[in-house]
Amino acid sequence: MSTYHIPVMLKECLEGLDIKPNGIYVDVTFGGGGHTRAILEKLDGGMLYAFDQDADAKANAEEFQQHRSFTFVESNFRFLKRQLRFHGVKQVDGILADLGVSSHQLDEGSRGFSTRFDGELDMRMDQGAAVTAKHVVNEYEQKDLIHILSAYGEVKNAKTLAAAIIRARGMKTIHRNEQLREIALTCAPRGREMKYLAQLFQAIRIEVNDEMGALHEFLEQTPEVLAPGGRLVVMSYHSLEDRPVKNFINAGNIRGKQEKDFYGNIIRPLESITRKPIIAGEEELERNNRARSAKLRVAERVQSK
Structure with a gap:
């Protein structure tokens, strides 16, 4: 421990x-x-x-x-x-x-918190809770995604990232960390990719767990x-x-x-x-x-x- x-x-x-x-x-x-x-x-x-x-x-x-x-x-x-x-x-x-x-949570890929390890998009602290990261990413309206990315992740180009997520999920359900990472990296500022991913994952985690x-x-x-x-x-x-x-x-x-x-x-x-x-x-x-x-x-x- x-x-x-x-x-x-x-x-x-x-x-x-x-x-x-x-x-x-x-x-x-x-x-x-x-x-x-x-x-x-x-x-x-x-x-x-x-x-x-x-x-x-x-x-x-x-x-x-x-x-x-x-x-x-x-x-x-x-x-x-x-x-x-x-x-x-x-x-x-x-x-x-x-x-x-x-x-431990950040390094545990299976819980979906990690920006480094692949896993199912979950991010629930309480495993019995209804809302998961997968739900937020795939079901939230664009304006709501913009709000959480901006308010909880302080993502500067929240509109651009939200639009990229909406486009990607329209073609295929986003259900794993790696998929979300790939989408985000197309919008990340050069040289600040890891911080950008951390901001994105923080925003979704805060929303999932209120x-x-x-x-x-x-x-x-x-x-x-x-x-x-x-x-x-x-x-x-x-x-x-x-x-x-x-x-x-x-x-x-x-x-x-x-x-x-x-x-x-x-x-x-x-x-x-x-x-x-x-x-x-x-x-x-x-x-x-x-x-x-x-x-x-x-x-x-x-x-x-």
Whole structure:
């Protein structure tokens, strides 16, 4: 499992959580369990609830099941509050979210996430979900393809790429990664082909899994779930994720629009601990290239007055 996913900025995440041995914590993106393992080592009488909807992650969780402080929750983190209530938990002392796709998923061709390995166009985190990448690529209208390519992949020539996909699927159903790659490469800027493919696959993956919707719902639940003084630690890997996290911490809402009380104080349930996002150091970057785009933000639930 050590090859499944190397946890990014592990030390910084643990420091951000400010773990109390008897506290209650949530790792809402369990994945390969790297962060979870480190949190459990610091608990003595506390509890950790680990969320993940991925079947591979559930298999990884089996080695932790004998740990009395560990509970695996097979769910998307958008159901954070509901699932914790089901387990009898109203408030917790810390929440960790590592929003990146695991290295294992990106390298696993059969799941359809990879730009390098061929496989069926799938990209579902939850294998029971109805919408697949194949459905998006073959069934979405051109205007909808343009929207997701532009909004979620920040593809500069989204109209050109969407038109190329529409033409190709009109001749033959696109059902494998390699087919989509070949179409995209005809539109890719010279010298930036790999980045272009990454943008395309990111856009479709975000749409398939409704990642932005899930992130927004998750963030909006955190103030109620966190106990006063509890910590929220979120690691994002692109601006689409980092922007709403930053906005929510600084303004108390996804839009980033500040609202003030009668006395001119900004109304927000969280207080930023990190004035600027934390980024990985040179040593970690040499060890783990995946950390290069990571931004870590830490906030604390405002103490009740």
